[in-house]
Amino acid sequence: MKILVAMSGGIDSTVCAYKLKQEGHTIEGVYMKLHDDEEAHKENIKKVAKVADYLKIKYHVLDLKERFCEFVYDPFVRDYVLGLTPNPCVLCNRYIKLGALIEYAKELGMDKLATGHYAQIKDGMIEEAVDKSKDQSYFLANVKKENLLRVIFPLGGMYKEDIKEFASKIDILKEFATQKESSEICFVPQTYIEILQKHINVDMPGKVVNTSGEVVGEHKGYMHYTIGKRRGFSVKGALDPHYVVDINPTKNEIVVGSKEALNVKTFEVKNLNMFKDGDVFECSVKIRYRSSKCACRVNIDTDKATVTLFDSVQGLAPGQAAVFYDGNTVIGCGWIV
Numbered sequence: 001m002k003i004l005v006a007m008s009g010g011i012d013s014t015v016c017a018y019k020l021k022q023e024g025h026t027i028e029g030v031y032m033k034l035h036d037d038e039e040a041h042k043e044n045i046k047k048v049a050k051v052a053d054y055l056k057i058k059y060h061v062l063d064l065k066e067r068f069c070e071f072v073y074d075p076f077v078r079d080y081v082l083g084l085t086p087n088p089c090v091l092c093n094r095y096i097k098l099g100a101l102i103e104y105a106k107e108l109g110m111d112k113l114a115t116g117h118y119a120q121i122k123d124g125m126i127e128e129a130v131d132k133s134k135d136q137s138y139f140l141a142n143v144k145k146e147n148l149l150r151v152i153f154p155l156g157g158m159y160k161e162d163i164k165e166f167a168s169k170i171d172i173l174k175e176f177a178t179q180k181e182s183s184e185i186c187f188v189p190q191t192y193i194e195i196l197q198k199h200i201n202v203d204m205p206g207k208v209v210n211t212s213g214e215v216v217g218e219h220k221g222y223m224h225y226t227i228g229k230r231r232g233f234s235v236k237g238a239l240d241p242h243y244v245v246d247i248n249p250t251k252n253e254i255v256v257g258s259k260e261a262l263n264v265k266t267f268e269v270k271n272l273n274m275f276k277d278g279d280v281f282e283c284s285v286k287i288r289y290r291s292s293k294c295a296c297r298v299n300i301d302t303d304k305a306t307v308t309l310f311d312s313v314q315g316l317a318p319g320q321a322a323v324f325y326d327g328n329t330v331i332g333c334g335w336i337v
Contacts, residue, residue: 002026003152004105005114006097007051007059009044011176012116014051015163016154018173020114021055027114029059030104034068034096035187047176054172060108064100071095073187077199080192083249084319085226087139087289088185090333093117094142094273102147113151120156124148125275126330131159138289141323141333142273196223206252208233211245211261222247225254228262228315262314269322269334270304276331284325285309287316287336293325305334 005017007029020027031048033041045061052059072092079086093099097115105113118129119137126148129135155163167173188195196202202224208217219225219233229244235256243262246255279300284293285307295310307322316336323333 001112002110003028003112003114004101004108004110005029006101006116007031007048008116009047010116011163011167011173011179012118012155014047014173014176015167016114016116017051017055017057018170019154021057027055027057028108028110029057030101031059031061032096032101033061033063033065034072034092035065051172060104062101062104064096067100068092068096076192077196079319080196080223081200081249082319083222083247085317086319087321088187089139089289090142090321093140094144098140098143098147098151102150105150111150114154115151116155117153118155118160119153121148121151121153122329127156128325128328128330129153129156134160137325137330138286138321138323141321141330144273145275148275193224204252206254208235209253209255211255211257216256219254222249222252222254227317259314262316263312264309264314264316265312266306266308267316267322268304268306268337270337272300272303272305272332272334274300274332276326283331286323286325287313288320291315298324 003020003025005013005020005027007013007017008031017027017029029048029052031045048059072088072095075091076086076088098113102113117136117140118131118134119140120127120129126137126140128137164177167177193202202221204221206219206222207215208219210216217234217236224232225244225247227244227247230241233254233256235242240258242256243259244254245257245261248255280298282295282297285296286293291313294313297308299306299308318336320336321333322336324331
């Protein structure tokens with residue numbers, strides 16, 4: 001099989017390329033330039049070139065900075081301005097890693113695209129990885145259904161520790177086994193505020209109001225806060241902890257309340273991406289990448305849905321993806337509103 005392997009210079013994609021080559025596939029590598037840190041690109045490409053030379057394969061450098069900016073970076077900034085909590089990795093997988101790269105693989109005449117994602121494809125559906133601590137099925141739920149037929153995840157059936165051990169026993173891979181892993185959001189070195197400060201004024205002191213609409217304190221600018229945050233603002237005379245339960249960007253206000261005020265049992269999602277038919281069904285849902293699955297009932301109306309949880313959750317944030325599961329299988333997703 002002819003396979004294009006997405007290679008970042010990290011251990012996961014490097015092991016992918018090595019394993020597929022050992023299995024006898026005809027492979028080529030591709031490195032994506034998604035941001036303007038040319039020093040980082042230079043170092044990463046050096047690693048990719050070293051592996052490509054060892055494996056005797058061709059590699060490509062694909063400049064996707066403009067597309068990444070349009071579909072991932074700009075929406076990230078815009079969502080914070082709108083008072084939302086964005087999820088750039090979900091967008092990146094749809095439009096870049098399993099979007100633009102699949103288009104490129106087709107142009108090269110390759111049969112499949114391979115990436116280092118921790119997930120599995122079974123019968124054309126996304127399934128959770130064996131290593132649940134590294135599972136990335138949540139981030140893949142917005143990928144176009146037809147693109148799932150053109151991708152493989154060689155690491156989905158492996159544990160991270162096994163991958164490191166595998167790499168440590170092979171000369172060309174040893175240096176990758178001990179290198180530091182990349183951050184979750186590739187263009188955010190420390191905090192998202194540092195990114196926003198490059199484009200907009202985030203320091204705009206405003207009012208803190210309670211759930212009854214009464215002014216109870218002050219904050220340093222609504223973009224500093226996400227749902228569930230409990231620090232960085234003042235509440236006069238407060239004896240108990242207060243949490244951000246809502247954000248009003250138009251008024252530059254944050255709404256705070258008790259921990260119980262964070263409880264949510266019903267919410268809406270939009271822009272559905274479903275892999276399974278049906279207008280009403282029961283399943284489980286994850287409201288954030290690190291959240292646990294919650295049992296729920298989903299009622300779909302065209303491109304929107306109402307999600308009713310069997311038990312309430314906390315920390316529901318507009319702008320995040322709600323991902324639906326049937327057991328370990330991803331059956332679709334939508335964006336929380």
